[in-house]
Each structure stands twice: as C-alpha cells, then as structure tokens.
Amino acid sequence: MQAKAHETSPKTYVKVLLTLMMLTVTTVLAASFDFGSANVVIALVIATIKASLVAMFFMHLLHDKPINSIILVSGLVFLSIFLMLTLLDADTRPDIQPAASSVAAPASPTPK
C-alpha cells in the first residue's frame, strides 16, 4: 500500500525489542533501590519511554499520518485531566472518613 515509502525494517524492530527488554530490566533494578518518592516517578518515566517506543515503531505512528497521533495524544490529554482533577479533588478535602464518624457533620439533616 501507500505506506511503503517509509517502511520500518525488521532490523529496527529487533533493536526496538531489545531496547524495550533492557528498559524492563532497568525498571526492575531501579525498583530495588530506595529513591524515596522518586521511585514511582522513575517507574512511570521508564514505562512512558517504553510505551512511546511501542507507539512510534510497532504501531508505526512515526511514519503514519499525523491524525492517528493526534487521536492518541488527545486521548491521553483527557486521561491526564481525569487523573489530575480527581487527585486534586481528593487532596483538597479532609480525609475520607468511615460512614460512622461523618454523621457529626454540622449540616446533617436530622429529622425531628
């Protein structure tokens, strides 16, 4: 088909696979050290590099029509809005209490 002009060669696919495997080893090794709260950041950065490699080479986004990348990225933008606003909401409220202790709320409608 028309995409033949920019074709990824099997050699590139092998290199991408090896890189992905190396990054998997890296993420396991990184998790065995204590970087404090940076651990989860490191894990997510490595995962995102891996996911980008899969998207660009295995899913051919690198040489594909830009519309497909736009669709993917806009989906990810909405996912991050979903994540950030949810966490923001949760972090700016008092801790979620079990049902029993929340009865003491001032505006509790007590039937009289």
Add this chain to the structure above:
Amino acid sequence: MSDQVVAAGHEPYLQHHFAKPEQQADASKIGMWLFLVTEILLFGGLFVGFALMQSRHPLAFLEAHKQLDKTLGFINTLVLLTSSFTMVMAVHSVRHDRRRQAIAFLALTLVFAGAFLGVKYIEYAHKFHEGLLPGRFYSHPGDTVPGQFMFFSFYFMMTGLHGFHIIAGMVLIAWLIRRTARGDFSAQYYTPVDLVGLYWHLVDMIWIYLFPLLYLIR
C-alpha cells in the same frame, strides 16, 4: 498501480463508498485509533482509582504487593514484549506478500499470548490458594496493615480486564491466521492484520504500565 484503479469495484476488497483503497485503509485506521482511545480511557478509570486509593493507603498497598511474584511479572513482561515484536513482523511479512512467514509469526504471537496466560494462571492459582481474593472474598491470614484487600481488588480487576483483552486478541489472531491461509491478504490489502496488530500493541502497552505499578511498588 493503485492510482490507475480509480473505478470502484475493481478490487474485490474495495467497498463502493471509498474512492481508493488507500482512503479505505486510512479510514479504517482512524476508526481503530478512536477505538483504542476508548480502551485507554476504560483502563484509565482503573488507573485513576488505583492512584487515588494508593495515595490514601500507601502502607496497605506496599505490604499487599509483596504477595506478588516479581519474577513471574518480569517474565510475563518480556513474553508480551516479544509477542508485540512477532505481531509487527507478521504485519511486515504480509505487507511483502510473504504469506507463510506471516502465518508463522502470527502463530508465534499466539504461542506467546498463551504463555502469558499460562504464567497468569500460575499467579492466580497461587493467590486463590492464599485467600488473596478481591473485595469481600479476601481471607488472607496474618496481614499486618488493614486494607490490604483493596490492593487485590485492583490487582484482579486490572489484570483480569487485561487478561480478557489478551483472550480477545488471541481469537482475533486465530481469525487472521485462517484468513491469511485462505489468501485473503496481500501487499495491496492487509488492513485487518494491521488493525489487530495495533490492538495487540495497545494491550502490550497497558501491561507496560501495569507491571511497575502493581509489582514494583516501593
């Protein structure tokens, strides 16, 4: 060559409402990417829930994740990455009219997918045995932090949903093998192989995030 075949209906695979085969292929691909985005958002809900609950109960999640076998998770990650490679090679082969090679790569992908589920079965069986079950079925003795059951609710929902996607992918790959063997695909038309490939890579991508989040909590 495809430029000369403008008249619709000359190619058996070209549907009449498309002007050219490449327009048809592009449209299919856009549709697939839209579907993949809905898949990302489907899993996204679980990821957001996981992030929320983990940030509320970090100790429970940390303790609970120690019940997972990192080595098996690691092996499964490699298996799935390799299956993505064999899938992309199948697409490459069919694009070059190498039908036998394409079938071989598709079959390999199927084998790796089966291996992934096999490892998953070992993991699940072990957890069922230990009483590490989701929600109210949780009955693991000797927990030191309350709320560890929550981790396993997420674990089973996320890996379970992912597992169903693997099974669906296997059905699709089997269907591709049949159609490739029948001679449906060629360098001119291989859209189904291409699109199932995209789906399979997305399932791989989701696992790329699941593995560190579930198995490598620190």
